[in-house]
Amino acid sequence: MDGHPQPARYAGGCRRYRSDRYSVPHRWPQGEQVTRLANAEEQLVAKLRERGETVAFCESLTAGLAAATVANVPGASAVLRGGLVTYATEVKAQFLNTTVDSLEAQGVVSAATAAEMAEAALVETRADWGIGLTGVAGPDLQEGKPAGTVYVGLCGRVGGDVAKRGVLYELPDERRNAIRAAAVQAALSLLLSTLEEK
Template sequence: MTDPLVAGTEAADLVSALTSRGQTVATAESLTAGLLAATIAGIPGASLVLRGGLVVYATDLKAGLAGVDPGVLASDGPVAASTARALAVGALARCGADWGVGLTGVAGPDPQDGQPVGTVYLGIAGPDGVSAERLELAGDRWAIRSGAVRSAVSALLVHMRAAPAG
């Protein structure tokens, strides 16, 4: 069962929408460490739509596993819109999915690389292109991580509804 604090019924809506469109999703997650992929996998029928996920908690793995350009990591840092976009593209490409979601940010308790606690970047790659948005989430580590997952599920649903089907 999906933790209602993480994604509520929207994760079920996401699996249903992906299934009805015959599309798939993959994730590249830093601060959420696989929580988004686990949330999707917790929904019956997820095996039809979830291709896989990359846990890239360490900065070097963002480049090594997800294909983020080391130059982007050096210039913009691991917590940046450009990194989130690259993570989304990397998830899509490395897992052979229709949609890729990248999450990177600072869950706390301390700031990281000049970014305050609660700063999260969400990247989405799919048929409609690649985008990233900055989220400012509040609370403890769990609240920030679960908020990032909720935001990712919601944003992906929005992108899917706006993009041409299949």
Template sequence: MRLLTERGETLSCAESLTAGLVAATVADTPGASAVLLGGVVAYAPRLKVELLGVPAELIDRVGTVDPAVAVALAEGVRARTGSTWALSTTGVAGPGPSEGKPAGTVHVAVAGPTGTVTRALRLTGTREEVRRRTVDELLGWACSVVSDCG
């Protein structure tokens, strides 16, 4: 958070799997209001398309649990909020599979001034643990992406 504040950069989030936990975790950090612009929780595929601009054809072709969808979510929220950086999450928290993918299948993305990167996570645990670990993994990874981009 300090680095983004020093640079005058901002952050937004597009969350499916985590349903707002990324933004809430960022907001728990003192000084978050200088950086966090906001976010969109888009659980339903229709909202991913309507609110964040994820191509409907992409969801029809690959489903919602896919790295390309994570990229589209991050880029969509970044474009709509005008943030410097955007984070996204999509995946299967469990307890069972969804879209033919096992629980713990997660895709996250970071979109920024130099492009968008994505990362696949294979997590285990309860639904709550998968969601919490997704937040922890994403925020830790995003810090390294943001630091490398400066």
């Protein structure tokens, strides 16, 4: 992950980077990129198996859809550790070891929360990679953000440390389930592209 901030001790016994959260807007890709993303789960399972690594999820707006999408791929049992569905704010706060007030002040739908959700997935399941998803499926605004606003958190083990980041995706304002499905593909593709860079 980018940067070299000083690591801090995580409550669960792992070490983490405290200040490597950031948000980068991504427009939903068009044309050939969409075709590539259509089978991101198959490519991701193959890549993780090749590397001997595992993944876990902490999901809000997708409510387990990302983990289920990976589980649909034959051979997923070799790479999928598990998943958390933290749909309610108080449940997110519980798994993130914080309070509802603190979480709302930070932003339930934010890069920081997505990154912390990814870390929670990694720590709770002892996976090599954690993915967090939080966002607005619509039709109503949430925290002033429109439908299609999605933050994907990615957390990975780097040596003995854990590095994480949050990425903003601005998906088309479509029906709820279309946004949720697009969020899953964005998340899987983010991890896949990260693995391909390493």
